[in-house]
Amino acid sequence: xxxxxxxxxxxxxxxxxxxxxxxxxxxxxxxxxxxxxxxxxxxxxxxxxxxxxxxxxxxxxxxxxxxxxxxxxxxxxxxxxxxxxxxxxxxxxxxxxxxxxxxxxxxxxxxxxxxxxxxxxxxxxxxxxxxxxxxxxxxxxxxxxxxxxxxxxxxxxxxxxxxxxxxxxxxxxxxxxxxxxxxxxxxxxxxxxxxxxxxxxxxxxxxxxxxxxxxxxxxxxxxxxxxxx
Numbered sequence: 001x002x003x004x005x006x007x008x009x010x011x012x013x014x015x016x017x018x019x020x021x022x023x024x025x026x027x028x029x030x031x032x033x034x035x036x037x038x039x040x041x042x043x044x045x046x047x048x049x050x051x052x053x054x055x056x057x058x059x060x061x062x063x064x065x066x067x068x069x070x071x072x073x074x075x076x077x078x079x080x081x082x083x084x085x086x087x088x089x090x091x092x093x094x095x096x097x098x099x100x101x102x103x104x105x106x107x108x109x110x111x112x113x114x115x116x117x118x119x120x121x122x123x124x125x126x127x128x129x130x131x132x133x134x135x136x137x138x139x140x141x142x143x144x145x146x147x148x149x150x151x152x153x154x155x156x157x158x159x160x161x162x163x164x165x166x167x168x169x170x171x172x173x174x175x176x177x178x179x180x181x182x183x184x185x186x187x188x189x190x191x192x193x194x195x196x197x198x199x200x201x202x203x204x205x206x207x208x209x210x211x212x213x214x215x216x217x218x219x220x221x222x223x224x225x226x227x228x229x
Contacts, residue, residue, distance in 0.1 A: 053137075054069055
């Protein structure tokens with residue numbers, strides 16, 4: 001998977017930096033979108049994994065779901081922070097400001113705070129560790145509610161942020177085909193790289209005896225298969 005992710009990254013770089021033309025209005029600044037948008041999508045997917053792992057942890061009580069939730073939350077927090085940072089770099093020349101309390105930006109910042117809270121809860125001093133683990137899992141499940149708020153904020157409220165550009169009916173995507181291809185290639189690269197990073201991180205979070213006994217990702221996959229059965 002790691003090799004495929006690197007190949008996808010190389011293809012995305014070629015499409016985004018060489019083949020896709022600059023935007024007619026934004027110029028070269030628009031190329032930030034080839035990372036900004038896939039990073040946001042990766043953050044959404046990671047948060048979905050956090051929520052799913054939290055639900056399975058509450059239901060099955062197996063430690064692998066805690067590890068999967070934590071690995072996905074780490075990725076999600078990183079991708080959300082990257083989304084905000086690149087949005088600021090894009091916003092300065094286009095909007096004239098680094099940051100504004102726009103509904104989309106504010107909701108995205110709230111999503112980052114929820115993920116950071118999820119990561120911090122297991123280390124909260126005092127209390128029963130089992131109860132704390134269940135509270136962490138519940139936070140991951142309930143906190144996912146912020147994701148649709150982020151996505152639909154540009155439709156629900158007046159906002160500086162543009163409405164969805166790519167999630168439109170076929171034939172109504174107002175971009176150059178090469179730009180669209182660059183974005184899709186970047187999204188695939190982020191998806192593959194994110195999945196690889198999460199699986200590696202789950203492996204790293206395993207107790208030492210289990211990590212020594214099984215190949216990377218095998219214990220996580222084994223539990224997923226058993227749970228599905």
